[in-house]
Amino acid sequence: MNSNQQLLKGSLSVIILKLLEEQERMYGYEITQKVKALTAGQMAITEGALYPALHKLEAEGLLTTETQVVEGRARKYYSLTKDGHTEAVSRISELGIMLENLQRLLTLKPAI
Amino acid sequence: MNSNQQLLKGSLSVIILKLLEEQERMYGYEITQKVKALTAGQMAITEGALYPALHKLEAEGLLTTETQVVEGRARKYYSLTKDGHTEAVSRISELGIMLENLQRLLTLKPAI
DNA sequence: TCAACATACCTACAAGTCTTAGGTATACAG
DNA sequence: CTGTATACCTAAGACTTGTAGGTATGTTGA
DSSP: OOOTTOOOTTHHHHHHHHHHHHSSOEEHHHHHHHHHHHTTTSOOOOHHHHHHHHHHHHHTTSEEEEEEEETTEEEEEEEEOHHHHHHHHHHHHHHHHHHHHHHHHHTOOOOO | OOOTTOOOTTHHHHHHHHHHHHSSOEEHHHHHHHHHHHTTTSOOOOHHHHHHHHHHHHHTTSEEEEEEEETTEEEEEEEEOHHHHHHHHHHHHHHHHHHHHHHHHHTOOOOO
16 A cells, blocks of 8 residues: 555645645646656645545635646646635645755754 | 644655664563653653554564563564565665755755 | 547445544652 | 653544546447
8 A cells, every 4th residue: 555656644635735726716626637747756646535525625715626628638727816815824834844854854854 | 733743745655664674672661652752751651552562563564573571561573574674775766865855945045 | 440548527335543522540749 | 749751552433545437428439
């Protein structure tokens, strides 16, 4: 089970919020590709995790959607609401602190 | 729910393995205190998560235990087995990569 | 032509981890 | 003698994610 593509709990929704902070509108498939590209294929968001996460963020009022047909295929674009932006800033900062702490723990030197 | 003390899924067992890499023998309560100290109180391992995690690592053969009474109280010391050491090295490296990827994603600059 | 692959969405179920909320017991300080 | 720190533990539930499916269109190459 522990392929190195596994995500860390709680990070997915923050990643989504972060990507939407940097790019006004994104659709699901685009998000999976972007993450793959940005991590040189080392991280992969599964669709079974992504779509429910998107729907949850939408239900929480953090995202709005707009469906559009492009090249014969339907795309559902997501963007941040005002609340979404606020939450994004807050959650990104929290996760940042968490990552710093984890990195500090992992780079400990033995206290002889 | 989202107190900033939340852990990231999968990180707890790696933290345990890492601490035991740096310190031969540790007991549960000691681990909770060490993590609190090393992160300036920003991260707290709950006992409800820690003890099951320790038991699981032991069941997997990565840790061995030795109980000892100190100052009237029983302490259960955990240390790495040979397999535990191997797994520790591997999991620490994997989590490191994951943290790097997450940090890269979180520190993205907008691509105008 | 038609098979395979990329694009694009979705859900149900299971697996797994963590939090919450308890429990027991000893030592020590006020 | 009450509260706090130390020290262990478990059960139940919440929550997130992975697995494994499903549908459908467009493109590419054999």
